[in-house]
Amino acid sequence: MPNKLYFGDNLEVLRDHIASESVDLIYLDPPFNSNRSYNVLFRDEGGSDSEAQITAFEDSWHWNETAEATFRDLLQDAPPNVSKMINALRDFIGTNQMLAYLVMMTARLVELHRVLKPTGSLYLHCDPAASHYLKIILDAIFGPENFRNEIIWKRTNSHNDANRFGRIHDVILYYAKNYKHAYFNPVLTNYSVDYLRKEFRNDAEGKPYKVEDLTAPSHGGTSGKFDFHGRIPGPSRMWRLNKDDMEKLWERGRIKTDASGVPLLRGQIVYLHEKNGMPVQDFWDDILRVGNTSGERLGYPTQKPVALLERIIKASSKEGDIILDPFAGCGTAVVAAESLKRQWIGIDITAIAIKLVRERLNAMNANYDVYGFPKDLDSARKLAQDSAHDGRYQFQFWALAELGAKPLGSDSSGKKGKKGADRGIDGIITFIDKKIARQEVLVQVKSGHVTSGQIRDLRGVIERENAAMGIFITLDPPTREMRTEAISAGYYELQNHEPFPRLQIVTIEDLLAGRLPRLPSLSSTYRRGKVAELGARSQPALFDVSEAPET
Numbered sequence: 001m002p003n004k005l006y007f008g009d010n011l012e013v014l015r016d017h018i019a020s021e022s023v024d025l026i027y028l029d030p031p032f033n034s035n036r037s038y039n040v041l042f043r044d045e046g047g048s049d050s051e052a053q054i055t056a057f058e059d060s061w062h063w064n065e066t067a068e069a070t071f072r073d074l075l076q077d078a079p080p081n082v083s084k085m086i087n088a089l090r091d092f093i094g095t096n097q098m099l100a101y102l103v104m105m106t107a108r109l110v111e112l113h114r115v116l117k118p119t120g121s122l123y124l125h126c127d128p129a130a131s132h133y134l135k136i137i138l139d140a141i142f143g144p145e146n147f148r149n150e151i152i153w154k155r156t157n158s159h160n161d162a163n164r165f166g167r168i169h170d171v172i173l174y175y176a177k178n179y180k181h182a183y184f185n186p187v188l189t190n191y192s193v194d195y196l197r198k199e200f201r202n203d204a205e206g207k208p209y210k211v212e213d214l215t216a217p218s219h220g221g222t223s224g225k226f227d228f229h230g231r232i233p234g235p236s237r238m239w240r241l242n243k244d245d246m247e248k249l250w251e252r253g254r255i256k257t258d259a260s261g262v263p264l265l266r267g268q269i270v271y272l273h274e275k276n277g278m279p280v281q282d283f284w285d286d287i288l289r290v291g292n293t294s295g296e297r298l299g300y301p302t303q304k305p306v307a308l309l310e311r312i313i314k315a316s317s318k319e320g321d322i323i324l325d326p327f328a329g330c331g332t333a334v335v336a337a338e339s340l341k342r343q344w345i346g347i348d349i350t351a352i353a354i355k356l357v358r359e360r361l362n363a364m365n366a367n368y369d370v371y372g373f374p375k376d377l378d379s380a381r382k383l384a385q386d387s388a389h390d391g392r393y394q395f396q397f398w399a400l401a402e403l404g405a406k407p408l409g410s411d412s413s414g415k416k417g418k419k420g421a422d423r424g425i426d427g428i429i430t431f432i433d434k435k436i437a438r439q440e441v442l443v444q445v446k447s448g449h450v451t452s453g454q455i456r457d458l459r460g461v462i463e464r465e466n467a468a469m470g471i472f473i474t475l476d477p478p479t480r481e482m483r484t485e486a487i488s489a490g491y492y493e494l495q496n497h498e499p500f501p502r503l504q505i506v507t508i509e510d511l512l513a514g515r516l517p518r519l520p521s522l523s524s525t526y527r528r529g530k531v532a533e534l535g536a537r538s539q540p541a542l543f544d545v546s547e548a549p550e551t
Helices: 010-017 065-076 082-095 097-115 128-142 193-199 245-253 306-316 330-340 353-361 379-384 391-403 452-464 482-487 507-513
Strands: 002-008 024-030 035-044 049-059 118-126 146-155 170-174 207-212 216-219 238-241 255-257 263-271 322-325 343-348 367-370 426-430 437-447 469-474 503-507 539-541
Touching: 002 193, 002 330, 002 353, 002 469, 010 097, 010 245, 010 343, 024 097, 024 306, 035 082, 065 082, 065 097, 065 207, 082 128, 082 146, 097 118, 097 128, 118 128, 118 146, 118 306, 118 452, 128 146, 128 170, 146 193, 146 507, 207 379, 245 469, 330 343, 330 353, 353 367, 353 391, 379 391, 379 507, 391 426, 391 437, 437 452, 452 482, 452 503, 482 503
Parallel strands: 002 343, 002 367, 024 118, 024 322, 322 343, 367 539, 437 469, 469 503
Antiparallel strands: 035 049, 118 170, 146 170, 207 263, 216 238, 255 263, 426 437
16 A cells, blocks of 8 residues: 555545544644644754744634534534533533634544554644543543553653743553554663662673562462472462473572572562663653754654654554554654554645655655645646635645745744735745855745736846746736746846746646746755655655545
8 A cells, every 4th residue: 555645634534535444553743722823944954044934834723613513513423422522521611712622633533533443543642731631532432441541751851931830741642442452562762870770780790680570469370379499479479480480590590599598589680681671651751852953853843753753653553554643744753654664644734744744755765645735727726715724825835845945934823924024925945056155036826817017026026135036836827928027037147057037937737747947956945854864855646635545
């Protein structure tokens, strides 16, 4: 099965394209109801901050018609216990932003439960302010008996908050589809220095060892109750090993005795080189967040470290298993799945997120298909007109991504790209000329009616900003007057190159056909983290979501 990356609403993708009991492991890190706008900050090639910044998503939820309709669908179609639970939450919380968030999450968690295999698991990464509500929802959907862990991830060492203790952790809720059959492989980590100093000592040859208990709690039977060289465990204990294995340890001198030669209950000698590490517990303080100076940092909000996802994937899946992340963001889960030889499915509703995921996967030479991005003029126009999902701006981000341009500006009130400083542009492409000077190509995207006056305006911006070149991307075909106006802008001269048209018009049809503007050799427009620096770029196939085969 080829790996799949979907651009679209995860609820629709789950219902239409993901088969029941087809996924081995789900990780999700949904935006939380914190009423914040999360910006992606692109950086120049040297790592310095760039003005190319956009709103990736707005983390605000409102009780509106969509929330009300989803709530009613849950009452009618969800399992009875889920319907009762969400109805009780409405009575308790009221119709506010929190309930809108919980209703939307409940609808998705019902579908995620459906697509999980009986041996599968789900890890929900969330903020402590909402984890208690989400746990109630998960108990209703998965059953409280399938709750496995509340994992505390200590993401930072200190956080100074006024009038309360510093908030330094996230919560990861771990549930199994069926706890009796769920796959789980304990993950080991290195012993801490303090633990080594406390538990281990050196033998006469200088080899570190520790002494472990030879007994285990009694299970009521008699198989572990036997006399071993004058020692029988107490009434509530039994030998941990059978008699033959105990005798082998005794012959090897690996059991300590008291002064009279009787085995000690805590008497098994185990050397450090025989230990594989400490099983990871439910408090994780050994994985650092992606900080400002981290080599992984991409500038994407809520980015999680690859090590965190690798631990989850190793614990609850095997090579070849299918991993699903319905809130893919910048793609850390699918990147980790790819590197660990798992199959994967990623979904995100924002074009900028899909672009970043593709950049990371392409650098790994990953083999995957993309669904939901426009594949022809009709689907491009459909995206631009999709008001329910901020289609106009998603269209803009998609077009910029296909061209390889950095989006410009950020509007805290929504996904709209702010022009900024009256520049009148949507994106920037940079390159270095022969004088080792940074040059800009200004990009403007139009999804509606276009005129020659817009070309004149862009030409004026190019001249005012002293930019090298400009590109005008249009969904509608340009008029003869527009092409004439673009030609009149002249050429950009670069030593040892044919002159480049200073203002070029590119249609969406051109982009879809791979006909790109003539530009000087370009630098990478997106900063890549260390994980993404594994190979050369490869171009995935693009498909419309409606044509996606069921997984």
